[in-house]
Amino acid sequence: xxxxxxVSKEFVSPKKYPGLKGAxxxxxxxxxxxxxxxxxxxxxxxxxxxxxxIGSNGAGKSTTIKMMTGILKxxxxxxxxxxxxxxxxxxxxxxxxxxxxxxxxQLWWDLPLSESFTILKEVYNVSDEDYxxxxxxxxxxxxxxxxxxxxxxxxxLGQRMRADLGAALLHNPKVLYLDEPTIGLDLVVKDNxxxxxKIINExxxxxxxLTTHDIGDIEELCSRIIIIDExxxxxxxxxxxxxxxxxxxxxxxxxxxxxxxxxxxxxxEKLGASSEECCMExxxxxxxxxxxxxxxxxxxxxxxxxxxxxxxxxxxxxxxxELAQIVKEIYNHGIDGKAV
Amino acid sequence: xxxxxxxxxxxASNELKRQMAYKGAFYLFIFISLFSSFIQYFLWMxxxxxxxxxxxxxxxxxxxxxxxxxxxxTSSMVMITISDWVSMDVVEGMIAMNLIKPxxxxxxxxxxxxxxxxxxxxxxxxxxxxxxxxxxxxxxGMQVTGIGSILxxxxxxxxxxxxxxxxxxxFGMVAFFTTYIFGMLMxxxxxxxxxTGQLIPLSFFPGVVQKVFDFLPFSSMVYxxxxxxxxxxxxxxxxxxxxxxxxxxxxxxxxxxxxxxQVTKRLVVLGG
Amino acid sequence: MIHTVKRxxxxxxxxIAQFFKVVxxxxxxxxxxxxxxxxxxxxxxxxxYLVFEQIxxxxxxxxxxxxxxxxxxxxxxxxxxxxxxxxxxxxxxxxLNGNFDRYMLRPMNIFFQVISEKLQPDAxxxxxxxxxxxxxxxxxxxxxxxxxxxxxFFVSIFAGAxxxxxxxxxxxxxAFWLKTSGPFLxxxxxxxxxxxYPTEIYAKGIRxxxxxxxxxxxxxxxxxxxxxGVDGPFGTGGSGGVVAIECIIAAVFWFVAYALFQxxxxxxxxAGN
Numbered sequence: 083x084x085x086x087x088x089v090s091k092e093f094v095s096p097k098k099y100p101g102l103k104g105a106x107x108x109x110x111x112x113x114x115x116x117x118x119x120x121x122x123x124x125x126x127x128x129x130x131x132x133x134x135x136i137g138s139n140g141a142g143k144s145t146t147i148k149m150m151t152g153i154l155k156x157x158x159x160x161x162x163x164x165x166x167x168x169x170x171x172x173x174x175x176x177x178x179x180x181x182x183x184x185x186x187x188q189l190w191w192d193l194p195l196s197e198s199f200t201i202l203k204e205v206y207n208v209s210d211e212d213y214x215x216x217x218x219x220x221x222x223x224x225x226x227x228x229x230x231x232x233x234x235x236x237x238x239l240g241q242r243m244r245a246d247l248g249a250a251l252l253h254n255p256k257v258l259y260l261d262e263p264t265i266g267l268d269l270v271v272k273d274n275x276x277x278x279x280k281i282i283n284e285x286x287x288x289x290x291x292l293t294t295h296d297i298g299d300i301e302e303l304c305s306r307i308i309i310i311d312e313x314x315x316x317x318x319x320x321x322x323x324x325x326x327x328x329x330x331x332x333x334x335x336x337x338x339x340x341x342x343x344x345x346x347x348x349x350x351e352k353l354g355a356s357s358e359e360c361c362m363e364x365x366x367x368x369x370x371x372x373x374x375x376x377x378x379x380x381x382x383x384x385x386x387x388x389x390x391x392x393x394x395x396x397x398x399x400x401x402x403x404e405l406a407q408i409v410k411e412i413y414n415h416g417i418d419g420k421a422v
Numbered sequence: 423x424x425x426x427x428x429x430x431x432x433x434a435s436n437e438l439k440r441q442m443a444y445k446g447a448f449y450l451f452i453f454i455s456l457f458s459s460f461i462q463y464f465l466w467m468x469x470x471x472x473x474x475x476x477x478x479x480x481x482x483x484x485x486x487x488x489x490x491x492x493x494x495x496t497s498s499m500v501m502i503t504i505s506d507w508v509s510m511d512v513v514e515g516m517i518a519m520n521l522i523k524p525x526x527x528x529x530x531x532x533x534x535x536x537x538x539x540x541x542x543x544x545x546x547x548x549x550x551x552x553x554x555x556x557x558x559x560x561x562x563g564m565q566v567t568g569i570g571s572i573l574x575x576x577x578x579x580x581x582x583x584x585x586x587x588x589x590x591x592x593f594g595m596v597a598f599f600t601t602y603i604f605g606m607l608m609x610x611x612x613x614x615x616x617x618t619g620q621l622i623p624l625s626f627f628p629g630v631v632q633k634v635f636d637f638l639p640f641s642s643m644v645y646x647x648x649x650x651x652x653x654x655x656x657x658x659x660x661x662x663x664x665x666x667x668x669x670x671x672x673x674x675x676x677x678x679x680x681x682x683x684q685v686t687k688r689l690v691v692l693g694g
Numbered sequence: 695m696i697h698t699v700k701r702x703x704x705x706x707x708x709x710i711a712q713f714f715k716v717v718x719x720x721x722x723x724x725x726x727x728x729x730x731x732x733x734x735x736x737x738x739x740x741x742x743y744l745v746f747e748q749i750x751x752x753x754x755x756x757x758x759x760x761x762x763x764x765x766x767x768x769x770x771x772x773x774x775x776x777x778x779x780x781x782x783x784x785x786x787x788x789x790l791n792g793n794f795d796r797y798m799l800r801p802m803n804i805f806f807q808v809i810s811e812k813l814q815p816d817a818x819x820x821x822x823x824x825x826x827x828x829x830x831x832x833x834x835x836x837x838x839x840x841x842x843x844x845x846x847f848f849v850s851i852f853a854g855a856x857x858x859x860x861x862x863x864x865x866x867x868x869a870f871w872l873k874t875s876g877p878f879l880x881x882x883x884x885x886x887x888x889x890x891y892p893t894e895i896y897a898k899g900i901r902x903x904x905x906x907x908x909x910x911x912x913x914x915x916x917x918x919x920x921x922x923g924v925d926g927p928f929g930t931g932g933s934g935g936v937v938a939i940e941c942i943i944a945a946v947f948w949f950v951a952y953a954l955f956q957x958x959x960x961x962x963x964x965a966g967n
Contacts, residue, residue, distance in 0.1 A: 093963060153798040153964050176801035188796045190811075197712060204705035205800050461888040461900060468895035473749045605723065605816065608730030616737045626744045 084127040084150070084257065084289065089159035091120040091145050119145040121313040122159070129256070130287040132279075134304035136294060136409065142313040143293040147259055150291070151181050164256055177206065180250030184262035187246055189234045195245050196230050199252065206253035213252070219285075220248045223278045240271035247275065251282060258282070260292035264299055276302050297409065309412060316412065328408040332377040334385055337370050337397040344371065344393060352388055355379050433530050434537035459494045459550070466490060479626035484562045485652055489623055491554045492648045495547045497620055500582040500643065502535040502542075505607070508594030528591055528678060535587045571653055574660065578647035581667040586643050588674035595681045619645035639670045702802070706810055713813040724815050731819025738764060738890070739827075755892055758836050759922055765827025766921065767890045767914030770854025772820030778859050779814035785866035786876035792965025804959055805863075805952065838923045846934045847921060853937070853944040854913035858886070860947035861908060863955050870958030886910040892919070909947065912940045 097113035120142040127133055137143045148154040150161045152168030152175050160167055168175035181188070189198040203213050221227055224244040229237055237245060243263065250258060260279070264272045276299065282288050294300060300307060300321065307324065309317035317324060338344065341364070350360040360375040373385050382400055389395060470476075470483045481489060508531070558564045593610060615621045617640035624635055624645050635641045646663050649655060655663060717724050739761065746757045788794040797807045831837050865882050868875035889910035893901045905911040920936045 148795070148964050151799060153795050153962065155960060172798065173801045173803075176799055179799075181799050183795070186793065186795075188799065192716070193712060197708075201705065201708055201712075204701065204708055205802055207701055207801075461885075461896060461904075464896045464900065465888075465891060468753055469745055469749060472752050475748070478748045605725075605727035605730035608727070608816070609733045612730070612734030612737045616740070621737065621741050622744055626748070 083129060083164060084291075085162040086123060086125050086146070086150065087159050087162070089120060089123050089146070089149060089156045089161060090118065091142075091149060091154060092157045093117045093119055118313050120149070120156075120310075123310065123313075123315045124159075125308055125315065125318055127289060127291065129289055130283065132283055132290040132292070132303050132305060134294065134300040134307040135291055135310070136300065136307060137310040141310050143310060144261060145313075146310070147261055147291070147293060151179060151259055152176060177253070178255055179257045179259060180253070180255035181259045182243075182246045182250045182261065182263055184243065184260075184265040187234060187242055189242075189245060189249055191235050192233060194231050194233050195226070195237070198234065198245075198249060202249055202252050208253050212254070216252055216254060220251060223281050224248050225274075240267050240274075243267060243271070243275060244278070247278065251288075254286060255288065257289045257291070260290065260294075262294055262296075263292060264294065264296050272296070272298065279303060309409070311412070324408065328411070330377055331374055332382070333372060333374045333401040334382060335370055335372045335399045335401070336386070336389055336395045337368070338389070339369075339394040339396055341366070341369050341393075347389075347392055349373060349385065349388055353380060353384060360385075429525060430529055430533040433533035434540070436534070436537065459491055462494075463487060463490050479623050480654075481623060481625065481652075484558075484564055486623075487562065488554065488558065488564075488652060489648060491550055492651050493620055493644055495551050495554075496579060496582070496647050496651075497618070497644045498542045499539055499547050500579055500647075501586050501614075501618075502538050502583070503590060504531050504535050504587055505590045505594030505596075505610075507531060507534070508591065528682060531591065532584075532587050535583075539583055567651060567653075571651060574664075575647050575651040578650050578664060578667060581664070581671055582643050582647050584671045585639055585667065585674060588671065588678050589639060589643075591678050592674065592681055595678075595685050614640060614643075617641070618643045619648070639674065642667045642670050702806060705802075709810050710813065713815070717815050727816035728819045728822075731816055732823060735768065735820070735823040738887075753892060753894060756836075758831060758834060759924075760891070761827055762831040762837060762922060763892070763915055763918040764890050765824050765831065766918040767886070768820045768824030769828070770851050770858055770913050771886065772817045772824055773851065773855040774858035774862070775814055775820060776817035777813065777855075778809045778862060779817070780808050780812040781859075781862045781866045782876070782879065784808060785862075785869050785879040786874060789869040789962065790874045790965065794962060795964055798959070798962065805955060837921050842934065843921055846917075846937045850917040850921075850937045850940055853941045854917070856944040856948055857909060857913050857940070860944070860951040861910075864947070864951035867951065867955040867958040870962055882908055886913065889914045891915065909943050912936075912943050916940070 094114050094116050097115045099107050123142075123146060135143055135146065145154065149156050150163060150168065152172045155169040160169070163175055164178055166175045166178070189195065190201065193201075199217070202208075208216070217226075224247060226244065226248050229241050229245070234242065234245065247260075247263070258279075263279070264275055267275065279290060279292075280303065283290050290303070292299065292303065304321060306320055307317070308315060344364065347362075349355075349362055350357045353360060355375070358376075359379045360373065363372045363374075364370070365372070371389065373389070375385060386395070386398065466486050467483075470478065470486065476482060478486070555566060559566055593606075596606060617635065617638060619641065624632060624641055627635070642663070646667060650660065650663070742757060742760055742764070745752070751757075752760065784794065797804045800807060828837075832839055837843075861882055862879060865875055865879035868878055872878075885904065885908055889904050893904060893911050893915055896904070901911075905916075916936050917940055920934065
């Protein structure tokens with residue numbers, strides 16, 4: 083059980099001024115800039131959940147993860163991870179968690195991977211039997227043997243990520259934090275990593291918290307997502323609910339034969355919807371009419387019929403709003419308070 | 423030329439800005455660098471005090487004081503270590519990146535070094551320099567250094583800077599041939615502090631050794647400008663040492679070009 | 695408690711074994727490092743020789759005595775260098791680029807993790823040069839070599855190494871506030887070079903600083919003068935009082951530096967902000 087209670091984190095840094103003159107000015111000034119990276123965030127996560135923690139760059143994702151793992155101390159509030167406050171009891175918390183940062187390895191760069199595991203065995207005080215059993219499982223799931231004796235610096239990104247994941251799991255942590263675990267990987271490797279995460283979660287009931295920019299990760303892994311923007315939590319709920327709430331718009335694109343016949347057509351009025359619930363766009367060059375509408379209000383055939391009454395339609399395409407689109411919109415425009 | 427300047431100027435100004443960004447370092451650096459120069463000063467004072475002779479290694483006690491502080495000012499200004507940047511670029515695979523860009527890697531490094539040299543001249547170089555001149559006149563009763571000597575000193579410093587940076591570029595390229603540069607850096611630093619006269623004026627060495635030093639670039643790095651500043655050369659010697667500095671600039675430039683060509687060839691073979 | 699010590703020791707053994715493997719694999723690099731150190735030590739001795747060409751003694755100290763002080767200074771320095779070299783990385787980069795994160799994520803003492811990550815083979819150069827010079831002086835008969843002196847010799851070396859480590863740790867810890875404290879550490883560390891000479895040559899203020907503020911005098915010159923049988927500035931004469939003071943200083947500095955380091959890790963900001 084993970085509880086994050088009203089956590090805030092501020093960073094204080096000396097004020098910087100632009101330009102060369104500014105650099106000189108900066109030498110003699112004492113002004114400080116306070117940046118609120120995370121502001122009053124709360125949530126709780128049950129054992130065995132896989133939670134996607136998403137937000138745009140600089141939204142405060144990594145800062146939150148770093149507070150939960152004990153790297154940073156919160157300015158306000160507290161994180162309780164399985165009854166332990168990492169800012170007070172770092173070592174005990176560290177024994178219970180595994181962490182993978184996609185952008186940087188935690189393995190010993192110059193040593194063969196096997197040596198890293200030998201060292202980690204001692205670091206986490208893993209018994210010989212447990213070590214054997216875990217390695218057997220990790221070898222199966224992550225395919226470590228093919229590069230087990232190579233120095234870490236010689237591994238490909240995909241291999242390194244598998245190695246890092248294995249290293250984070252050696253001591254069978256209750257909670258696994260993954261910070262962009264699939265960044266820069268190709269599709270096949272991504273898929274393997276996701277599968278591995280799923281298997282681990284199912285077999286050991288490991289709680290997984292992952293941050294990612296990859297919508298695929300979220301769709302395949304996460305039953306629940308938390309979205310944060312500018313340091314504030316703006317959504318916390320299931321994936322379906324998010325799709326339901328924000329994926330209500332559907333778009334039908336039709337290539338028409340005679341564009342002049344569309345003049346004066348007002349679909350919203352014709353179908354008895356407001357202009358927000360149904361809006362038209364026309365691409366003159368390709369003769370494509372796009373209608374975006376609320377799927378709870380109107381049906382696709384209704385819209386098509388209304389258009390076909392006026393002109394002949396050559397081709398038709400129906401688009402459901404994808405999660406990527408939803409997330410993008412949320413990043414761009416924020417979220418209405420009422421929506422959550 | 424103007425266009426060239428526009429391309430490489432940012433390297434210099436960015437370095438200058440980067441240096442200034444560490445405000446805390448700024449103040450402490452002035453304090454402690456002065457501090458360490460003073461310790462050296464006391465060591466020499468003890469040495470002169472233990473000697474019955476007023477002149478050691480062709481320098482009077484007062485000249486030694488000037489020597490100690492001007493060596494510090496000069497070396498902090500001209501001895502910019504670019505081999506660190508080179509080896510870091512090698513490690514991070516940045517050299518290949520730099521090959522793609524339409525700029526001369528070496529000139530970009532030199533520009534960056536120039537930014538650092540300017541910074542070092544401002545902090546703490548010029549403060550120590552002025553302080554030294556005041557001390558010279560007020561306490562030691564010496565003459566203020568003439569404007570002619572100062573100009574010649576600065577000219578010599580510019581060449582010293584180029585010699586140091588070009589030499590260090592050649593040295594940094596060694597990073598391509600060894601994975602382990604730390605030992606070499608140690609060796610280089612030890613040798614340089616000795617051969618440039620930072621540790622002890624070259625005039626303390628036996629005559630034969632001094633002759634050998636004449637054929638090495640190191641004496642041109644720090645010893646020459648400081649000796650010019652002290653007015654130890656007559657006009658014909660002056661012409662000679664300046665010409666020798668210029669010759670080293672040319673030689674090291676050419677040498678650097680040759681090594682760079684070899685290295686980039688190797689780089690292409692290794693694939694980055 | 696014993697269990698914990700055993701666990702740390704087990705881990706350290708793995709890392710030492712790794713260290714020997716690396717040294718054996720890269721003999722050339724290792725020798726290169728040794729060569730670099732030999733050269734820099736040689737330059738220091740050569741400086742003394744050149745100076746003593748001009749003067750018979752330096753404020754009463756002979757060349758041989760100065761060489762002993764010089765050599766003796768290398769030993770605690772070498773021990774510290776061998777075992778705690780990774781502290782430099784904390785000062786220069788680990789805090790700045792956020793790689794310090796990894797120490798925060800493991801269930802072990804952070805300081806232990808930092809120093810156990812690397813043993814520095816170059817340090818063997820200092821230890822070797824130091825030992826050779828000290829042995830040379832013993833053979834020349836200029837050092838007192840009775841039982842008490844020899845015992846205190848080892849105590850002094852250990853305390854000296856602790857002082858080195860404490861000073862390094864103190865300045866490296868500033869990185870938690872400044873992001874990088876490499877230049878400060880560099881300057882502080884290099885001041886050790888100046889405590890290789892008898893501190894009477896300096897003005898009072900400076901002598902005070904290198905004796906009590908950044909107490910390198912207690913690592914090199916002061917205990918060395920005791921082993922040379924020379925009366926030190928504290929009038930402790932032939933007694934080992936100076937070594938006792940050295941031990942107290944080592945303890946105090948260690949606690950201060952370690953407290954600062956711990957305070958630093960608690961305000962560590964990681965990178966990316």
